[in-house]
Amino acid sequence: xxxxxxxxxxxxxxxxxxxxxxxxxxxxxxxxxxxxxxxxxxxxxxxxxxxxxxxxxxxxxxxxxxxxxxxxxxxxxxxxxxxxxxxxxxxxxxxxxxxxxxxxxxxxxxxxxxxxxxxxxxxxxxxxxxxxxxxxxxxxxxxxxxxxxxxxxxxxxxxxxxxxxxxxxxxxxxxxxxxxxxxxxxxxxxxxxxxxxxxxxxxxxxxxxxxxxxxxxxxxxxxxxxxxxxxxxxxxxxxxxxxxxxxxxxxxxxxxxxxxxxxxxxxxxxxxxxxxxxxxxxxxxxxxxxxxxxxxxxxxxxxxxxxxxxxxxxxxxxxxxxxxxxxxxxxxxxxxxxxxxxxxxxxxxxxxxxxxxxxxxxxxxxxxxxxxxxxxxxxxxxxxxxxxxxxxxxxxxxxxxxxxxxxxxxxxxxx
Ligand SMILES: Cc1ncc(COP(=O)(O)O)c(C=O)c1O
Numbered sequence: 001x002x003x004x005x006x007x008x009x010x011x012x013x014x015x016x017x018x019x020x021x022x023x024x025x026x027x028x029x030x031x032x033x034x035x036x037x038x039x040x041x042x043x044x045x046x047x048x049x050x051x052x053x054x055x056x057x058x059x060x061x062x063x064x065x066x067x068x069x070x071x072x073x074x075x076x077x078x079x080x081x082x083x084x085x086x087x088x089x090x091x092x093x094x095x096x097x098x099x100x101x102x103x104x105x106x107x108x109x110x111x112x113x114x115x116x117x118x119x120x121x122x123x124x125x126x127x128x129x130x131x132x133x134x135x136x137x138x139x140x141x142x143x144x145x146x147x148x149x150x151x152x153x154x155x156x157x158x159x160x161x162x163x164x165x166x167x168x169x170x171x172x173x174x175x176x177x178x179x180x181x182x183x184x185x186x187x188x189x190x191x192x193x194x195x196x197x198x199x200x201x202x203x204x205x206x207x208x209x210x211x212x213x214x215x216x217x218x219x220x221x222x223x224x225x226x227x228x229x230x231x232x233x234x235x236x237x238x239x240x241x242x243x244x245x246x247x248x249x250x251x252x253x254x255x256x257x258x259x260x261x262x263x264x265x266x267x268x269x270x271x272x273x274x275x276x277x278x279x280x281x282x283x284x285x286x287x288x289x290x291x292x293x294x295x296x297x298x299x300x301x302x303x304x305x306x307x308x309x310x311x312x313x314x315x316x317x318x319x320x321x322x323x324x325x326x327x328x329x330x331x332x333x334x335x336x337x338x339x340x341x342x343x344x345x346x347x348x349x350x351x352x353x354x355x356x357x358x359x360x361x362x363x364x365x366x367x368x369x370x371x372x373x374x375x376x377x378x379x380x381x382x383x384x385x386x387x388x389x390x391x392x393x394x395x396x397x398x399x400x401x402x403x404x405x406x407x408x409x410x411x412x413x414x415x
Pocket of ligand 1: 028029091121124171173175202204205225226236373
């Protein structure tokens, strides 16, 4: 990958922060956008903007075609096996809420078990907590082992499953540890235990960084979010198996999701539109398709390799800094380019992650600090907060070298 060329695709990288060139290492929170995405959105508004699926005029036809073409592009990007299984949502969070609300309320009852993991983002915890509270179901969590992986080997996964387990909802990649969970193997094991258990995979941190084939993974539900994969904010995706989408009740209701409305009752539109009520984020879908094309031009294997090379380089450099602890799997093959760390002073006192991040910000370096919307995981790790860097296609080694110098500076200031 030609990193200089790639960097020139991202207009924001020309920015200076406090007079220093921007070093953006917060891609797991949201990624920056290449010109191809920005231009696709601009062109949509300048040339094709109209409401979709409604008008018979030319612009409405064009907008509808662009929106449905975007669905096709996303289906092919994640090898979904069919366009109608791709539902456009606002983000990954909405996709999970849709499943918890629509599938959950029809299928979960008192005493049932919902199995999550200790490394989930709040968006894959809170909707299930609410469902459990409403129905009297129970939440269970797969714990982590000492290498930041799920404790599922040697038959351990089965210990967390029971005849009451109705759904397993787990992240494909941890937003804090970078751990890539072996979701295909996990799903095979769950299906062997009981083929009726449904499985939701949260792919928010996987789709931007690793090749994803949903057909190969074979989950019942798979969600991801546009803004972390170089696309715009306000658009995400829920994939679900066709038979589930057909039997599920709608989540949000109103225009567009109906076939016919009478005064007293209505019938639902076909899948996927049954789950897309109201005017949709058409420009967002167009921008997301442009992001998928941009990534597909590199090939996700190459994206992963580039980001893994950076991860290896960064871990090597960071691990030479005294009193800096890196979290996540030791084995590079089991992680993506998300590196969380904490620093202590000579007496063992934690340098507050926000203080570290503020000093790095002064050097033009954007990193994330805090609980990363994963407070249960923070509790497991025994910390209140953590510093995190996360890579994308445009990052390079020079930025990591500058990060290391800035961390040394932060250590001196906070000593
Ligand atoms: C693993 C994971 N899941 C879900 C989400 C939620 O994404 P969004 O806020 O776009 O819905 C995030 C965001 O950080 C995430 O890292």
